[in-house]
Amino acid sequence: MNDVVLEVRNLRKEFRGVVALDDISFEVRRHEVVGLIGENGAGKSTLLKILSGVYQPDGGEILRMGQTVSFKTAGDSAAAGIGMVHQEQSLVTSVSVAENIFLGEEGRGVRGGVFRWGELRRMAQAQLDKIKSPILPKAKVESLTFAERQMVELAKALSVEERAENEPVIVLDEPTSVLEGDELEVLFEQIERLRKFASIIFVSHRLDEVLRISDRVYVFKDGQQVAVRNRNEVDTDELHRLMVGRESTSEFYHEGAQLSVEGNPVLLEVSGLSKHKAFEDVSFALRAGEVVGIAGVLGSGREELSRVLFGAEPFSSGTIELDGRGLPLRSPVEAVKVGIGYIPAERRIEGVAQGMSVQENIFLADPSTVSRGPFLDARKAAAEADRWVKGLKIKTPNRQTDVANLSGGNQQKVVLAKWLSSPRLRVLILDHPTRGLDVGAKEDVYRFIRELCARGIGVVLLADTLEETIALSHTILVMRDGVVQNRFDAHPGNKPKPVDLVEGMV
Amino acid sequence: MTAQTEPMATRWLGDSSLKDRLIAALPLIVLIALVAVVSAQQPNFLGMSNVRGLLEGLAPILLLAIGQTFVILTGGIDLSFAVVSSLSTVLLALWLPEIGPVAVVLVPLITLGTGLLTGIVVAVAQVPSFIVTLGAMGLWSGVALTLSSASTIRISEGYQAIGWITDMRIAGLPVSALIAIALAVIAAVAFKTLSRGRTLHAMGLAEKALLMSGNSTRMIRIAAFGMCGLFSGLAGLVLASSQYSGGPTLGDTLMLPAIAAVVIGGNAITGGVGGPMKTLVGALIIIVLRVGLSAIGVPAAYEQIVYGAIIVGAVVLTIDRSRLGIVK
């Protein structure tokens, strides 16, 4: 077992009753590149955050060179020789590259509280030299491109080498999402070079890259480790199947309840819609009762598109028409006025108003049904709120409970009730509606989507997984780099396969 | 995400609810205790003439504090409100001799305008209100000083248009305080009964969720600052009337007691929690405290220290830490 440099045994982590990591075991051997794949919410990020000391596990143990260790802070993890290259960049842009590389751990670069700039820059240069980067240590990070910043992140991660007595373990969390072409090749070269003296955990959603660079690949799904494969035993198709595979899918998604929308009138018509630096020339029509699913990875532009359709972000050209009338959509206020609703991915911040009651949340968008003139009809509001709580099976002590005290799934139902209670609602945009929900809550959300459609409401869906997208949608747009690559008809009985979609995504 | 997780856990356990309730009731308890202590020292404290004196001092502080409550509920602050009330006394002193009673209407409209302007800058430029209003404080103070040539202007001609504010009594009580209290009650009732009455609270609690539900947070913010400006002007009317003059710094000393009244009444500086009735209790505490301190022999010089300590202490008690990410 001497060859195992980092091991995780039976790791468990819960967030407010939702299991994020369930009995995960995982090992990294000397000079090995380990791939880690899984869909959103599979538990990858949670594992990485535990390894970097940001989260504490609720159960299980971490072993470094066979010794049990516990990482209380990011510093502990770094001191044990684990270096992280974060997905969201973790550099302070207002200071220099050298300071960033050694932030808080300046070593010889600071003596007696006094910065020795020459020394600190030499030390930084040494790290940058490891990856043969021409970036200057004294450059301010804000003057660098994203790709260059990624290189600085790498240099920062490598600096754990000198701090720990053991060979480092470098964790690369989705490092390729902002890189392309030559930059990507540079990164792969660096990984090949790194493995001569380090072990690497490589997390990515690009399966071909994972297979190309990794010796072994771990597959995570719903907080569990579902498979480990050696590189030569597996191909991308199988990895994908392992990643999403689920039994009795059509029942789970209530596919039988999906209605045909042929002949239904067009509600929302988007033509040639562009947003500078986000997406370009997007066109589609949404019929009453139809679900249009938009698939794409982070950076595909679909998130921005959904926010533009709700007026939360401006667009640069093109038209959005509702019932044939053009909408300027200068703000969410205008969108709601014409009957467009939005269920945001940031549920706690943009979805529910925490600190306010379930009842107040339900009537936050449109109190007209429970108003008498400008005044609140308190009795009617209470009755209506109770009706929604009962109808959507919202688990809450009562309608006066602070919505912050509800679980994620029940909060999401409150957000749904907020839009459903408005008689104006015509179109609902769902941005990752099942993110962070447990299986039962997910199923409820799917059922509500079907019911929405039956009411003739049009739905634009940005789902967490391809499977969700395929099962729920009538039409699917696949986006990459801001452009619609493919369109699929996904009417009942005519569903495309996930691999068909993947082709256009990466 | 993690920052949100832990307070949630304690909420689930519910162990904070008793504490919350106690803190919510604290201002009223403090007020009653204060009155009891001071009455013990001064047996005639609750006598008619004394109460009348107390209430005469109440109106300007309460009006300023109610105005500030609108803004603080949204999670912002208007540091320029006291200076604006000073400016309004200067405008009154300059205009009463010229246009008479029209000035009484015009001046609050102008301060409504200065408030709306502040709100527009905060909402449109999206910059923190404490900085904008700090700047506004300098601006309006400079304007007031310039217009008045930095001196107090006595009001004689046209004074009758505002004289009633000080002189009039209803059931023996000064009308200014009664009007201020009535305004607090009206605002509280409006918050309670309007179908969008909790919008200001929602603004302080969850601005983004409010906007993403189709409410114009921009207009709400502008309106809140507008109300603050309007009430500052009303406070200016009371001040000018009771002082028979307008002065470029006449209302400035009310800034701290008015903010102290808002926070000690139980309005959370983080927004979303509180209301005009809490502010009323807070203003009463401040007024009783003023009289009470001198009753128990504390020199007036210590007043500032008390206000400072109240502001810090009350904010510590009412701030909602579970909502705070990074505090600057």
Added chain:
Amino acid sequence: MSRSDLVSSAPGVDLRKIQRLFGTGGPLVALVVLVAFFSLASSTFFTLGNGSSLLTQLSILLVVAIGLTFVIILGSLDLSIEGVMASSSLVFVLLAANDRNDSDLGFLAVIAGVLTGSLFGLLNGVLHVHLKIPSFMVTLGTGAIGIGIATVLFGGRAPRLMDDSLRDLGFGSLGGIPKLAIIAVIVLTIALLVQRFTRVGRYGYAIGGDEQVMKLSGVNINRYKVLSFVLTGTASGIAGVMAALQLGVGDVTIGGGYLFTAITAVVLGGTALVGGIGGVGRTLVGAAIITVLANGLILIGVNPYVQVAVQGLVIVLAVAVTGWSLRKRVRAIK
């Protein structure tokens, strides 16, 4: 649209150029223009006598503004400056030889005055950081406490400073340069070194730039935040003592107007109120602009109160302009 379009879209390249110009070059140009303008507009502006009085006026403002720069770089604010100056000035004068009591601590009184400021800074920092109260709120309260303490110490009549060697610090000059200005230069030098070479100086930029990242990197942010507030308080303490030296008395209103002018000076110099950008060096330029402006406008006969209004506008405009490009439809700024 290719992926490289998306990647190379590092936000605001042009904006940075603009900021660099106005952040460093711009204020300096403005200063030169102002000096040139007033030299032409007023015969007394560019004289030795006025130069010396300019330096004296600049000294105290500079010290206050330098101190303030440290917390503004954090993205915080210290509104207690005037109260701290008042307390410091009275503690100092009442401990030095004065016409109120028998105390005669000499230079120790100076230290006591300065330490009064440091203590206020410590109180501000601890309340802000550990009780998580917004800094402007804490310092609004402690500023009032400072004024209150000063009022208590003041006792109705301003105590006069009677120590001759200390008074010479306030009135005297060395080779034509006012001694107060020399003190200010020393403070400036120390501040520049602290900002460039110490953890509190460097981490201040990082905390102001991105506090979340700093937290993740395991740095004890709280310590450096508190230290920054101590630096600001200390500078206010020094300024309070300097003002007492200059006027020969300790007074409750001795800091009157400095808060406003100092914030304007810091902002004009190019230190952003959002934090992370700027520095002590820039504040020197900003303070010089304000001083020249104040002095020059009086020489050419402009009502001094108009300046207060203009300073207020400058603060609002500065935050609005620096923040303009960050505006979004969905954004909550309180």
